[in-house]
Amino acid sequence: MSNDQCQMSNEGKLSDDIRKLVAKIIKLPVEKVDLNANLFTELGVDSLLGTEIFASLDQKYGIDIPENKLAGIKTLNDIIALVETLKPSK
16 A cells, blocks of 8 residues: 555544544434534534533544634534644654
């Protein structure tokens, strides 16, 4: 597997893992959690669920999400992009 293929498969796995984590927290089937859906208006995330999502991401990936980054989070793709930038590379 080339580096590009490995990178793409790692990104796909990260997307899948985060999508499953969020689906579990918001109690929706994974297939109903659209990566581009607005977390708040379309998926029903409130401040309590948002806190739970970010605490779970912190625990799972060992990242500390700065509060100033949270305001820009609107979709699951936003979360995935943020985790990708904060996650320590192996």
